[in-house]
Amino acid sequence: MRFEGSNQYVATQDLMLAVNAAITLKRPLLVKGEPGTGKTMLAEEVAQALGMPLLQWHVKSTTKAQQGLYEYDAVSRLRDSQMADIDGGDKVKNIHNYIVKGVLWQAFTAQEPVALLIDEVDKADIEFPNDLLRELDRMEFYCYETRELIKAQTRPLVFITSNNEKELPDAFLRRCFFHYIKFPDADTMRQIIDVHFPSLKKDLLAAALKTFYDVRNLPGLKKKPSTSELLDWLKLLVAEDIPLSILQTQDDKVAIPPLVGALLKNEQDVALFEKLVFMQSRNR
Numbered sequence: 329m330r331f332e333g334s335n336q337y338v339a340t341q342d343l344m345l346a347v348n349a350a351i352t353l354k355r356p357l358l359v360k361g362e363p364g365t366g367k368t369m370l371a372e373e374v375a376q377a378l379g380m381p382l383l384q385w386h387v388k389s390t391t392k393a394q395q396g397l398y399e400y401d402a403v404s405r406l407r408d409s410q411m412a413d414i415d416g417g418d419k420v421k422n423i424h425n426y427i428v429k430g431v432l433w434q435a436f437t438a439q440e441p442v443a444l445l446i447d448e449v450d451k452a453d454i455e456f457p458n459d460l461l462r463e464l465d466r467m468e469f470y471c472y473e474t475r476e477l478i479k480a481q482t483r484p485l486v487f488i489t490s491n492n493e494k495e496l497p498d499a500f501l502r503r504c505f506f507h508y509i510k511f512p513d514a515d516t517m518r519q520i521i522d523v524h525f526p527s528l529k530k531d532l533l534a535a536a537l538k539t540f541y542d543v544r545n546l547p548g549l550k551k552k553p554s555t556s557e558l559l560d561w562l563k564l565l566v567a568e569d570i571p572l573s574i575l576q577t578q579d580d581k582v583a584i585p586p587l588v589g590a591l592l593k594n595e596q597d598v599a600l601f602e603k604l605v606f607m608q609s610r611n612r
């Protein structure tokens with residue numbers, strides 16, 4: 329079982345190496361990187377390339393580890409027991425009917441090997457990764473209500489993504505293989521764009537990429553635009569039929585790019601850009 333990239337996803341050599349290392353070690357792959365650098369998509373693409381179903385768990389600030397294992401629906405059971413006189417009450421007697429299986433339970437008991445994505449693990453509180461240590465390490469957990477041990481028949485291929493909003497505990501890190509998706513260089517970015525816009529004109533692509541990296545490299549930006557923002561912006565440039573001349577500035581001057589709202593996402597960054605353009609015009 330090896331991942332060699334896919335038609336819709338551009339994976340660099342080191343990323344493929346990391347995915348295959350996690351497969352070999354049978355450890356979760358922890359993927360970090362700027363927002364929009366393809367962390368979530370990686371799990372989807374690897375699962376598809378290896379022909380595995382993907383179970384997804386999108387973590388929120390309120391998510392608890394237990395929800396990924398199972399939840400006992402006591403309220404429904406109580407309600408059913410009150411109605412039991414009417415329809416016999418067989419359902420109520422069997423506690424299994426009130427165990428709601430979480431994604432980990434589903435992944436561990438799946439008939440075929442599956443991939444499991446725990447997306448944005450850093451959104452939950454610090455207890456969350458700590459509470460999953462044993463489950464991810466041993467791939468088993470105990471259900472107290474039904475008194476059964478849920479153990480993975482085949483270890484799922486686990487992807488964990490993080491945007492670095494919180495530090496992850498060392499004990500958690502020890503159990504993962506780590507990969508940081510670096511921001512794509514211009515060549516990789518060209519390949520990514522080619523996947524999404526195969527018929528984009530060469531000169532428009534060159535001018536747009538230059539503008540994009542100029543914006544990104546501007547010192548002091550609060551939020552640098554990333555791959556997904558560049559793709560949105562290109563889509564708009566094509567849809568609005570923006571002439572090439574607007575993107576090409578004379579003698580390497582900076583100019584505010586058209587449809588800048590696709591690239592810069594807060595007013596300070598736009599103001600910084602405007603200031604730069606203003607200073608340039610005064611120095612002329």
Ligand SMILES: Nc1ncnc2c1ncn2[C@@H]1O[C@H](COP(=O)(O)OP(=O)(O)OP(=O)(O)O)[C@@H](O)[C@H]1O
Pocket residue numbers: 336337338339361362363364365366367368369370489491520523555556559
């Ligand atoms: N290597 C790549 N190949 C092809 N498309 C990519 C690649 N990287 C990013 N993209 C594009 O960028 C979009 C955003 O990717 P994705 O949602 O996976 O980012 P993310 O890293 O999970 O971001 P966030 O941290 O905000 O969740 C994808 O829908 C895809 O269109």
Ligand SMILES: [Mg+2]
Pocket residue numbers: 367368369447489
């Ligand atoms: Mg994501």
